Amino acid sequence: MSDALIATDKASVDVSGCFDMATGILDRRIFTDEEIYQEELKKIFGRAWNFVCHESQIPNPGDFMMNYIGEDEIIVVRDRQQSINVLLNSCPHRGNTVCRAELGNTKSFFCSYHGWNYDLDGRLIGMPGEDDFYRNNIDKKDWGLTPAAKVENYRGFYFATLDPEAPPLEEYLGWVGKVGIDFMLAEGDIEFLDGIHKNRLQCNWKLAVDNLYDWYHVKVSHGSAIKIGILDDAAMAPDNQMVILGEYGHGIGGPGISEEEQARYDARLASGEGEPQWYDRHAERRTSPETREMLGPVGTRSFGHPNIFPNLWIAQTNQVCLRIPRGPYETELWWFNFRRKGMSEDEQKFSAYMQNHMFGPAGVLEQDDGENWSHSTRGAKGTFSKTLPLNLSMGNKADQVSQDPSGQSCIETVINEHAQRWTYQSWQDWMAAENWPELMANHSQPPTGEV
Amino acid sequence: MSAYQDLSLQERMLLKFEAEEFLYNEADLLDSRRFDEWLNLLADDIHYWMPLRRTTQAKEVEKEFTAPGGMALFDDDKTILTMRIQRLAIGRAWAEDPPSRTRRLISNVRIDSIDEDELTVRSNFKLYRTRLNSEEDSWIGRREDTLRRSEGGFLLCRRHLFLEQTVILSQNLSSLF
Numbered sequence A: 001m002s003d004a005l006i007a008t009d010k011a012s013v014d015v016s017g018c019f020d021m022a023t024g025i026l027d028r029r030i031f032t033d034e035e036i037y038q039e040e041l042k043k044i045f046g047r048a049w050n051f052v053c054h055e056s057q058i059p060n061p062g063d064f065m066m067n068y069i070g071e072d073e074i075i076v077v078r079d080r081q082q083s084i085n086v087l088l089n090s091c092p093h094r095g096n097t098v099c100r101a102e103l104g105n106t107k108s109f110f111c112s113y114h115g116w117n118y119d120l121d122g123r124l125i126g127m128p129g130e131d132d133f134y135r136n137n138i139d140k141k142d143w144g145l146t147p148a149a150k151v152e153n154y155r156g157f158y159f160a161t162l163d164p165e166a167p168p169l170e171e172y173l174g175w176v177g178k179v180g181i182d183f184m185l186a187e188g189d190i191e192f193l194d195g196i197h198k199n200r201l202q203c204n205w206k207l208a209v210d211n212l213y214d215w216y217h218v219k220v221s222h223g224s225a226i227k228i229g230i231l232d233d234a235a236m237a238p239d240n241q242m243v244i245l246g247e248y249g250h251g252i253g254g255p256g257i258s259e260e261e262q263a264r265y266d267a268r269l270a271s272g273e274g275e276p277q278w279y280d281r282h283a284e285r286r287t288s289p290e291t292r293e294m295l296g297p298v299g300t301r302s303f304g305h306p307n308i309f310p311n312l313w314i315a316q317t318n319q320v321c322l323r324i325p326r327g328p329y330e331t332e333l334w335w336f337n338f339r340r341k342g343m344s345e346d347e348q349k350f351s352a353y354m355q356n357h358m359f360g361p362a363g364v365l366e367q368d369d370g371e372n373w374s375h376s377t378r379g380a381k382g383t384f385s386k387t388l389p390l391n392l393s394m395g396n397k398a399d400q401v402s403q404d405p406s407g408q409s410c411i412e413t414v415i416n417e418h419a420q421r422w423t424y425q426s427w428q429d430w431m432a433a434e435n436w437p438e439l440m441a442n443h444s445q446p447p448t449g450e451v
Numbered sequence B: 001m002s003a004y005q006d007l008s009l010q011e012r013m014l015l016k017f018e019a020e021e022f023l024y025n026e027a028d029l030l031d032s033r034r035f036d037e038w039l040n041l042l043a044d045d046i047h048y049w050m051p052l053r054r055t056t057q058a059k060e061v062e063k064e065f066t067a068p069g070g071m072a073l074f075d076d077d078k079t080i081l082t083m084r085i086q087r088l089a090i091g092r093a094w095a096e097d098p099p100s101r102t103r104r105l106i107s108n109v110r111i112d113s114i115d116e117d118e119l120t121v122r123s124n125f126k127l128y129r130t131r132l133n134s135e136e137d138s139w140i141g142r143r144e145d146t147l148r149r150s151e152g153g154f155l156l157c158r159r160h161l162f163l164e165q166t167v168i169l170s171q172n173l174s175s176l177f
């Protein structure tokens, strides 16, 4: 087996002119071009640390679930030594899948075609006719299931990369990615709730990622959900926005409060006096010294949406959502739901109630998103329409990055498109680099000063 | 719980006819977008539930559906169902604006049991939806309903829905089943 799983194609597509950071003008062909899409599968999904599961999803030896890295099917399985393995779901004999269930428990993965049998770490442990037909002329140790190049976890969130040159997970996440995951743990340990909401949209995956930072659409796209009162109007898309940008395309965008506001909140908390504010629901979860220590002074004031590049959205609802590419025009959304350990029964009911009713295909909020994204994708297909530029200029050159002494930096502003611009800029870096060393050397650094 | 099977043929036919009439009429209200009238057919304590479904190994089919109280596509009480309907009328409910065209086919109606004033009825459904120029979705599944007799006729007090799809192959589930 070669050491690099992904052979880098030398004649790669040049996307360097697709996004202009100076103006925020985007070439919409990046949403529909087949060649660009194939390149993304190699250069982005093939190299990135991809979220595969939370440790509590597969607690026992033999527990497994299926997931994807790009369009490649993977098996995520806990072995008898308690390690979590990530294996490509493809039998080296003829390529058949060896696992067809989305989840379950098994002793081994038995290929249904000719019966090669694999241990939970992917080792080939048996095949019919090894003596009689193969005449013992096959070395089983060379023909196991191919594992991901690396599997690592950050606080129970497991990621895998197919590229052996990828930096360690924590280096990849940087402080922004880590704080994004820390948001999930702000109230303590969490555990996975059985059942992933999955549905398929006719949109390019990047439009789904772009949208998670988009607090501009909320009052329009989700106008009906706000009007019926299932959501708190003031908290839905407040003008107080904070954007945090991290290396390799990670980001956090959405509501946030200023230091002064935080101080007022703390005073209100101590005295028990004062008017409730739109951010109380979030701020309440960030009062313990340990949580504030974990999130840092800037992270504590952000209630936005993190994206772990490329496609893991961490929502502020004990949920994370993967945007899985299924072709240039198709994306699957997978909602992973969690609860905080030690929640009271009432809290647990409320949390599940929100999880079931906001997002997912029947979610009162999310059902109105799909058509917008698929029609935006469609708008990048027309022979004429696909040549027209898209405008991502909101707030461009209008804000300042402020640097906290802790090292955390952020942009405090109103509704904006900073994080979307950052995503496309970083996307372009990923597509321009031929390998990890090049990406490490040449990727954009989070901006300082005017943005 | 009295055994439905102990009833005479005529009694069973009458009951089944009543149940079918209710189900067909109710489906027609949804197809005709007479949502407020549909809401009036729901008992105040209705539980409207569609669990998530997964592909499992044959030996683990008990894991196929998520458990009651857990993650689900629908786990609605009357308040949420009312919101879903109200949403349509107040504007900016884009999943249904322009409105979908839907047709519900209800079949294989069987009465499971009768319990004083409640009937448990199983049926199969196909919900066909088309939107805009060319978009099509169809969902097939089975339902377990409990119908309660009240002064104005039956009220639906439980609807448990089991879809055949695992990954929902549509951009949303903005229709009611």
Ligand code: FES
Binding pocket: A091, A092, A093, A094, A095, A096, A111, A112, A113, A114, A115, A116
């Ligand atoms: S393809 Fe798997 S054993 Fe032949």
Ligand SMILES: [Fe+2]
Binding pocket: A211, A217, A218, A221, A222, A365, A366, A369
């Ligand atoms: Fe949205």
